[in-house]
Amino acid sequence: MKTVKLLLSIVLLSLVSNTFADNLVVEDFSITPGGTKTISIELDNPDSQYIMVEFWMSLPDGVSIPMDEDGYYMAEGNSSRFTKTHSLEVSKQGGFYHFLIFSSRNAAIKGNSGELISVTIEAAPDAQVGTYTAKIFNQLYNDPNKNEVTPDDVIFNITIGSSDYPMGDVDHNGYVNVTDVMMAVNYFIGQSVSGFYLENADFDKDSVITVSEIMQIVNIALQTNNANTSSFVVRQPPTI
Numbered sequence: 001m002k003t004v005k006l007l008l009s010i011v012l013l014s015l016v017s018n019t020f021a022d023n024l025v026v027e028d029f030s031i032t033p034g035g036t037k038t039i040s041i042e043l044d045n046p047d048s049q050y051i052m053v054e055f056w057m058s059l060p061d062g063v064s065i066p067m068d069e070d071g072y073y074m075a076e077g078n079s080s081r082f083t084k085t086h087s088l089e090v091s092k093q094g095g096f097y098h099f100l101i102f103s104s105r106n107a108a109i110k111g112n113s114g115e116l117i118s119v120t121i122e123a124a125p126d127a128q129v130g131t132y133t134a135k136i137f138n139q140l141y142n143d144p145n146k147n148e149v150t151p152d153d154v155i156f157n158i159t160i161g162s163s164d165y166p167m168g169d170v171d172h173n174g175y176v177n178v179t180d181v182m183m184a185v186n187y188f189i190g191q192s193v194s195g196f197y198l199e200n201a202d203f204d205k206d207s208v209i210t211v212s213e214i215m216q217i218v219n220i221a222l223q224t225n226n227a228n229t230s231s232f233v234v235r236q237p238p239t240i
C-alpha cells in the first residue's frame with residue numbers, strides 16, 4: 001500500500017509540476033527515396049479550445065507534400081476533430097507549406113488530443129539518405145474569444161532511407177546474407193515468401209524485383225562477409 005501511495009503522489013506531483021502547453025505533435029518518421037508516407041499531425045490542447053489553427057512547415061531537401069490530380073496538396077482533416085464548418089487549406093509560399101484550419105462559424109476544434117490532420121509526404125527518388133530536421137513554425141491559434149496563442153516551434157526528424165534495415169536485408173534481421181539472396185530468388189520466381197520485405201530488395205522502387213536487383217543483394221552479402229570493406233552492415237551477425 002505504501003508503495004502505491006508513494007507512486008500516486010509522484011504521479012500527482014509530476015502532473016502538477018508539468019506546465020501544459022497546447023501544441024502540435026509530429027512523430028519522427030522514416031521514408032524511403034521515391035516513397036510516400038502518410039503522417040499524423042496531432043493537436044494536444046488540454047488548456048483551451050481553438051477555432052483557428054495556422055502554421056508553417058519546412059521540409060528537408062528532396063521531401064515534399066505531393067498534390068492530388070486536382071492540384072490540392074494531399075492533406076486531410078480528421079473528422080473526429082473537425083466540425084462540418086471546419087476547412088483545411090494548404091498552400092506553398094517561399095519554399096514553405098502554409099496550413100490554415102478554420103471554422104466558417106467560429107466552432108471549436110473537437111476534443112483535446114489526437115490527430116488533427118493527416119499529410120502525405122513524398123521523398124524524391126534521388127533524395128539524399130540521412131536524417132534531417134523538419135519544423136513547424138510561426139504558429140497562431142485563436143480560441144473562441146479570438147484570443148491569440150503562439151505555441152513554440154515543433155521540430156521533428158525525417159530519416160530518408162531505411163534507417164532500421166540496410167538494402168538487401170529482405171527478412172529484416174539486421175544483416176544481409178545468403179538467406180536474403182535465397183528469399184529474393186524465391187520471390188523472383190513467383191513463390192510466396194513469408195516475412196519478405198520487398199522494399200529492401202527493390203532498389204529502383206518500381207515494386208518489381210529484377211535479376212540485377214538480386215545481383216545487388218548478392219554483392220552486398222559478399223561485402224558484408226568481408227566486414228572490413230562493408231559499409232552496408234547495420235549489425236553484425238552474432239559470432240559463435
Ligand SMILES: [Ca+2]
Pocket residue numbers: 168169170171172173174175176177179180
Ligand atoms: Ca537479412
Ligand SMILES: [Ca+2]
Pocket residue numbers: 201202203204205206207208209210213
Ligand atoms: Ca525494382
